[in-house]
Amino acid sequence: MIICGAGPAVHADQLVAEAHKRQWDVHVxxxxxxxxxxxxEVLEKMTGHPVRSDYHRPGHAGGRSLPEAAAIVVAPATYNTINKWALGVSDNYALGILAExxxxxxxxxxxxxxxxxxxAHPAYLRNVELLRGEGVCVLQGDGHGPEPHPPGxxxxxxxxxxxxxxxxxxxTAH
Structure with missing residues (x-):
């Protein structure tokens, strides 16, 4: 599970709880x-795993601390993260994981x-189509998921x- 800085993130425990009901081992x-x-603290207690947001220093005890993911959910996903990811930018740990x-x-x-x-920004629209073309399921509008909300x-x-x-x-994709 990759969480970006958007309002629904304050309720990310709901996704963890739902994933546990479906027998998923969740890493945040x-x-x-x-x-x-x-x-x-709540997410670490719920998952039994540390919440990661940064790379480990080379030689850090435990090495790569995450198992290979069977699937990834990016929610809530932001304009910034989606655009950077589509362009191949990997300037933080979450984007590095998504690129891989x-x-x-x-x-x-x-x-x-x-x-x-x-x-509605043209760059965003292009980047969503690029990601969809690579097999990513972007759940937004056009019957794919919830519609964007009015500003404010x-x-x-x-x-x-x-x-x-x-x-x-x-x-479904798994």
């Missing part, structure tokens, strides 16, 4: 900003949370963020 990675949105997973063919579902103005209205949608859609998508 956050973007640097996403870490500020989550309760790290794309190349490895790992099933990935992305559940964006952004306003309609950002989601995102807070009203936090309780109804459809976490389960992303799990459904990776289970």
């Amino acid at each position: 990675i956050t973007t640097p900003v996403g870490r500020d949105f989550v309760d790290v 997973a794309l190349a490895l063919g790992t099933p990935i579902a992305v559940l964006p949370f952004m306003n309609a103005a950002l989601s 209205a995102g807070g009203q949608l936090l309780p109804s963020f459809p976490w389960g859609l992303a799990l459904d998508a990776v289970e």
Whole structure:
């Protein structure tokens, strides 16, 4: 599970709980900003694994601390993370994991949370199509998932963020 810095991230425990109901072993990675949105202690207690948001120093005890992922959910996914990932930018741990997973063919579902103005930006639209062309399931609009919200209205949608859609998508692809 990769969590970005968007409003629904404060309820990321809901995705972990739903994944556990489906018998998934969940490891949480956050973007640097996403870490500020989550309760790290709660997520670590729920998963039994550390929440990662940074690379380990070479030679760090335990080496690569994450097993190879069977599937990845990116939720809530932000405009910034989606655009950087599509362009091949790997300037943080979460983006590095996503770059590798794309190349490895790992099933990935992305559940964006952004306003309609950002989601209509031409670069974003191109990048979503690029990721979809690579097999990533981007769950937004056009029957793929929830529609973007009007600018300034995102807070009203936090309780109804459809976490389960992303799990459904990776289970179907898996």
